[in-house]
């Protein structure tokens with residue numbers, strides 16, 4: 001609650017007092033709640049500022065009773081009994097009115113007659129004067145309320161301006177004619193304006209394209225043109241009509257990239273000849289701009305090879321944009337790659353979207369699992385590679401591209417070409433520099449290096465105390481054929497570190513069963529007798545289907561023998577005695 005202080009609007013009150021005095025032919029005075037005269041006309045004009053607390057008995061009375069009072073006999077009225085000027089009072093008539101804000105009296109206004117003429121004027125038109133005086137006190141309280149409201153608004157504005165000027169995000173406030181009412185430092189810097197930009201007119205337009213969380217806008221002011229990304233908020237006000245919140249498009253693209261990028265920046269590890277040759281190859285081709293096609297089984301490190309090429313290239317400081325063509329639903333893949341403009345197709349975000357090709361501009365795009373690309377998109381990709389331009393869906397603006405393309409697949413593209421599932425022309429476009437990521441089983445030395453790498457990684461991660469790995473464990477790892485390649489090895493080591501006991505040793509007990517069971521698939525495995533093989537398969541089938549008479553029929557069928565033969569062999573190998 002304010003302590004309303006009429007002195008703050010004393011000048012305006014004085015103007016009212018002068019006007020009223022002229023119209024009504026009487027003198028006017030206004031005192032504040034402390035009984036200080038803050039406005040006065042005629043005789044009272046010189047006495048503005050005078051403290052009347054020792055004589056303003058009538059005023060004091062009005063303040064206490066909150067009632068208007070008419071005094072027809074100043075000096076003789078009982079309220080004047082204690083007034084020091086009682087005997088030489090110059091007033092002939094007085095109408096004293098409280099000035100209210102809600103039910104609080106914040107001051108008093110007096111209409112005063114100083115001669116008989118004004119006295120009879122007041123007396124004869126009393127009702128009219130009373131109405132008039134009430135109106136005037138209402139005006140004064142409105143002036144007071146406005147004053148505080150404006151003060152409050154100004155202080156809000158001041159606080160807001162301070163906050164906005166510290167924001168990293170650029171903010172421009174426009175009036176209804178798109179003229180700058182307010183602008184922060186960040187906006188001035190981003191557009192290249194100096195400090196005198198308030199009052200300049202802005203032109204802006206939007207193609208409706210979405211970049212990250214905002215829309216793209218083209219801004220033009222005082223000869224400066226910029227593409228920015230942000231929002232326009234409409235405010236229903238003449239002076240503060242729109243608020244433009246934005247960031248430069250370069251910054252937005254890089255934030256978007258940081259947000260979506262999951263690039264592993266680890267090095268390619270491995271001392272095998274295969275890996276050494278691979279590293280030489282990468283060093284050799286990194287500086288070139290030609291398209292690379294990496295082929296190889298899943299988990300062999302194709303993406304790692306791609307990032308390594310990028311990091312060794314002149315584009316290392318620009319982006320590496322990876323898109324997994326198999327992981328994105330076919331219906332979304334096209335818009336992910338090419339982007340789209342507002343309303344390009346049903347279901348599209350109403351503001352549009354920037355595509356991966358565009359996002360990769362001046363960097364590298366990695367098209368992973370290219371073999372899973374639908375055939376109609378293969379043609380579009382081919383055109384992008386040939387013409388080096390991209391067009392957002394729903395737009396006809398061609399955006400020039402300066403990108404290096406690296407594609408990867410674990411599919412047999414030659415076979416797919418024969419089956420009509422992969423375009424031959426695209427294959428040749430991609431396969432300018434072929435790189436093969438060889439299966440882990442073909443580079444045994446890497447198994448040792450990678451095992452040690454992953455052991456170190458996961459002991460650290462799990463805070464375990466590692467002492468060493470048993471020889472037979474390493475043998476088991478070397479003898480396994482690793483169909484899931486490096487990814488599978490990494491998962492196996494993670495499992496083993498989990499299983500490792502207090503002694504900190506990786507023993508056979510920690511090795512996943514699959515690896516132990518299958519370790520004899522390749523390498524110098526022992527040769528089983530046919531009888532042993534037969535017995536093993538019968539046990540396996542019985543374990544799977546059961547030992548009941550009914551189950552044995554299925555077992556016999558699955559082994560491709562008659563039920564009688566099955567019974568005979570069970571007996572022969574003494575299988576019934578075994579528990580399974």
Ligand SMILES: Nc1ncnc2c1ncn2[C@@H]1O[C@H](COP(=O)(O)OP(=O)(O)OP(=O)(O)O)[C@@H](O)[C@H]1O
Nearest residue numbers: 267268269270297298299300301302303304486487
């Ligand atoms: N030589 C290596 N040195 C270190 N880590 C490796 C190596 N090769 C692969 N990795 C790791 O193995 C995992 C699988 O590699 P990556 O994702 O590159 O394989 P990929 O061939 O692209 O697999 P997919 O075909 O399934 O996409 C990754 O965590 C990667 O860092």
